[in-house]
Amino acid sequence: MNKKIYTALGMALLFLGTAGLRQAHAQTLKSQVSLTDLSAFAAAPKNWQLAATVHADMDKVNEFALTPGNGILVNKVDEKNPGHDLYFTLQHGDIDMEMDYMVAKGANSGIYLQGRYEIQLLDSWGTVNPKSSDNGGIYERWDDAKPDGMKGYEGHAPRQNASRAPGLWQHIRISFQAPRFDDKGVKVSNAKILYVWLNGVLIQENVELSGPTRGAFDAKESATGPLRLQGDHGAVAFKNISYTNFDKLHPTVSNLKYSVYKGNFDAEPDYKTLKPVAEGVPPMLTSNEVKLANDFLLKYTGTIHVYEPGDYTFKLSVPGGKGALRINGAPAVTAGGFRGAGTATLPAGDLPFELYYTKSVDWAKAALGLTVSGPGVREYLLSDGNVSSNDAVDPILINATENIILRSFSDLPGGFRVTHGIGVGSTEQLHYTYDADKGMIVQIWRGGFLDATPMWHERGDGSSRPAGSVQFFGRSAPGIAKLATADAAWPTDTNGTAYKPKGYVLDSDGRPTFKYMLYGSLVTDASLVISGAQGLHREVNIAVPVAALTMRLAQGSKIELLKGGYYSVDDQYYIRLDDGLTDKPVIRTSGGMQELIIPIQKKLTYSIIF
Template sequence: MKIQLLSLLFLFGAQGFAQNLLELSNLNDFKPQIGNWKVVGEVQVNPAIDVHDMQNHEQETKSKKRRRRRKEVEERPKAVAYKSGTGILLNMNDSEKKDRLETRWKHGDIKLDMEVMIPKGSNSGIYLQGRYELQLKDSWGVIHPKVSDMGGIHNNWETDPDKIFRGIPPLHNACKAPGLWQKLNIHFQAPKFNDKGEKMANARFVSVVLNGVVIHTNVEVPQYTGSPIEKNEVSEGPLVIQGDHGPVAFRNIKYQLLEPSDVSMSAISYKTYKGEFKGLEELQDADVVTEGQTQFIDVNLTGEEDNYGISFSGTLNIPEEGLYHLSLGYTGGVAFYMDSVSVLQKNAADRQEMLDTTLTLSQGEHDFVLNNIKSAGWRAPRLGLTVGTASTYPSTFHTYDSYPPAINTVSPIFVQPNTEPRCLRAFVSFGGDGKRLSHTIGVGTPEGVNYIYDLGSGNLVGLWRGDFVDATPMWHERGDGSFKPRGAVQWTFLNQPIAQLSDAKALFPETGHAPEFISKGYVIDETTRLPVFKQVYRGVDIENRIEPNSTNTHVVREVRFSETGVQNWYFKLASGIIQQRPDGSYAINGEYYIKLLTDQVPVMREVDGETELVIAVDGSLVKYELIW
């Protein structure tokens, strides 16, 4: 048998191949530098301290030590602290040590994933090929981001009109608060040159995604940006990280080098059929309507919109043995065979989806057969096949019209606050694809600070900044009752956060499992125009207010009780991996902060394999910030 089906974890987009991982157990992947870069095991950032203030203080301290060596100099809290170990790449530059970090390997087209942590006021940059800078900066709270803000493609400072590049700002500010881990995904295409060295295509950021938000899509960069390693453009260059503007940390750096694919198809023939086929096996006894040779897979060879069948056969030419990823898009039903082995199949007549698989293929020729039927008048004919490897772009073997890019034929229905907040009831799947919550309400503000509140549990379950929601899934035709937040949602935790517990290890009740908890809906505050959520628990009235803070960077939650002196009541603030920060806040999963504004003292407890941050409540005010 020439092929072997594999079950692989799809780690990177449609291609489904694992990336190269920089293990960060040492700095062997990088060229030598002066010492500001190091590998560590843990980094803690004090989000209240600006790195520039800290650096100024350190300079003053050095000066004072020189003048008064025998006198103690005041010690201040540090903006960045770290512990020894491996797995995290950290830059701690100063006035004397401020080298860039440059990989020993070079790249052309590349897909790059990483997580980055930026202290307050800090600044760095990722230089693709050492020449095209994607800005890394603490831009938390910036309303209108510029090219110099987080995710901007930086300008240069050339004066020659042919070399000036003004930069490209990000589409959105998706930057998180300082000291939190932020996810960055980059797909970069290098400039292309002919045999004479003449540039035929500009460098291009195919896509850049920050914290789940697309901030660049298919933008060209016609010149190098500011401070490149060389003022020229090349087909390959190193990955470079700026090291002279401030502390910055990285982890989980993965990359995938991409080249054109040499996979090809030849001797493609086709046969078309007419009929209301219900299963692929019906093609065996069907009469052939037309047949012939073709250069590409093209479902339009049937000449029909519906009730058709088509079969392609030919040879797939594999240049070298290795792993190959096949993606097959279709409407109706489909079957793909290689060397008489079933590779992909969905025996139906009315489906519309993409099937993927990964194979080990030997070098040489492989016979294939591709069958497709469709009896679904409400779907357009579509059939497309791509084949690629871990290090190549997928080769496309269909015509554009046979499988055109997906186009939304429905005008989106956006809901956006104007001068006042907006509230919208909907179904919501926690985490985007998790437990479906049936009694949730989305709240959007004109300032762009939005959240999802679960009326069933009295819990704040998700927050995001930017535009409010896409209500198309809810209101188009019959709808499904849900909306899509138009930003990267920071999810918190599920179930009821307020409960009377029998002991310190008892579980908080699941939503709907505490009959003493009754939701009373909400009223609109006349001043803020925001909802005030109301519940009754064990005869005590509870009010929840969730409002943007004064600078519109995060929210403040305030919980009031109608009675004091309640016994054995607890309030769950967060759940997950919890670390206390030097400023008194708590980092939750490295994704957001909780900072208590009242006098209760939080306690971390381990319950049912989960760490929870809880406070004892007696009916007094609970007030805290949720910062992301």
């Protein structure tokens, strides 16, 4: 099997890599937007309302079914009521924000940062090659003066389509840097989308915006502006909206002095007994002042100026050794094993600090790094950024350029490891992991196939992980079982079933049918990707019927039967059974969870849609 090694974008050293800085959450309290009423919004138009629950109709465009209440913000529109945009009272500059949202079938909406820069929200379910106008795209700018076909420009498509089906909740995280202006109001730097994560996948990173995107509420740019939700293109719902405003000045360091000591130091020494081999006054915190390749100790002293009192988190990177940061004589960070982090409660004002970095691992390159985040302060690099990230690992990514199978360990949430996992990749960019020890599909995902870095980098640990937007199906358990009573707990293993894996066979397109023995009968289990990569169609056959067999189709906190025969599982995916089945599924409660189960005699077919 060919291994493809790609340039690391999100795998850089946590403290110095730019992707790491953009992904990091500042240690500040998030502000939660209350959805008990509409007071967080400026004169909310009539098309915006609150609801307790929302369900989409999979067969009708822009159709939501609501139940009265609050907690969910809904834009409900139709042909007679096209709707209007919703403005928050919030005015923001630099901001990190996240929310859950749901789109109806065919719906179109958007999040306008400062009312001017749009992150597109769209029903892009099933789109294989997304554009800037698709879900998670940064919408294009527009110039009517340009020729036809060239009016739109500077749009940014998401890296991959991580979208879910209509009616399912999706989660988006956005980090925005506002444009900068000098004291005369002249723009000195453009706005930036530092990142967009959609359903657990990084889809936008470090995108510079030369100006407002199409649909901006005005053509001007400013240091602050209102947050705005598009409401004139389709039915969309939002919940769990939170944000962190970065409107405070970051701490600064000054009065720097350094000393370099030669030797292999296991711990910080008594400096009075040592003579430095170099010392001076540097322009910034950096390891570049050290002329020794290894076996040295670099010590800094200086002043850190804190504008606002509060809890500040520092991250210290000391490749090849150890280090520590003290502020006002108290420990802030102790870094062992190349890095460390710590939080210190600091008053406002000028505070003395000491920092040391001792290096003894000869293969690592010296690279001192220090970041700070705090109340209203996005994580900021206090040290020299022009250093290498020694132990960054280029991810080993496996693309499904053809239908493909890879066996590996698979780690599930909660610390569970599937030891007989088989990753099944498809050219339609929809993939799944099958547990051959249980006869269960344990996860399904859309986008990239597998990240094999933990399996193949150096000695590896035998595991791979999905490279797309994942839906987990809970802890691995037998797919089919006998229940002694209707309310008996679902078994956690295959003891007593005579379960025996029999491998798999491939069809002419390289797609597997898994085989195993259960209660003396051969079971075959095949899944095919639904057209448009909308989910999996699964067919399970039992060669010789076995009495009282039950198949568990889903487990979750909430399972509901919706219109059209769709079973919604935690509003995260759907189960749809084929018409004509003799037996009907049952929703039952067991062990504090709901389960969707159905008797299985000889054949069962259903779809997993997400």
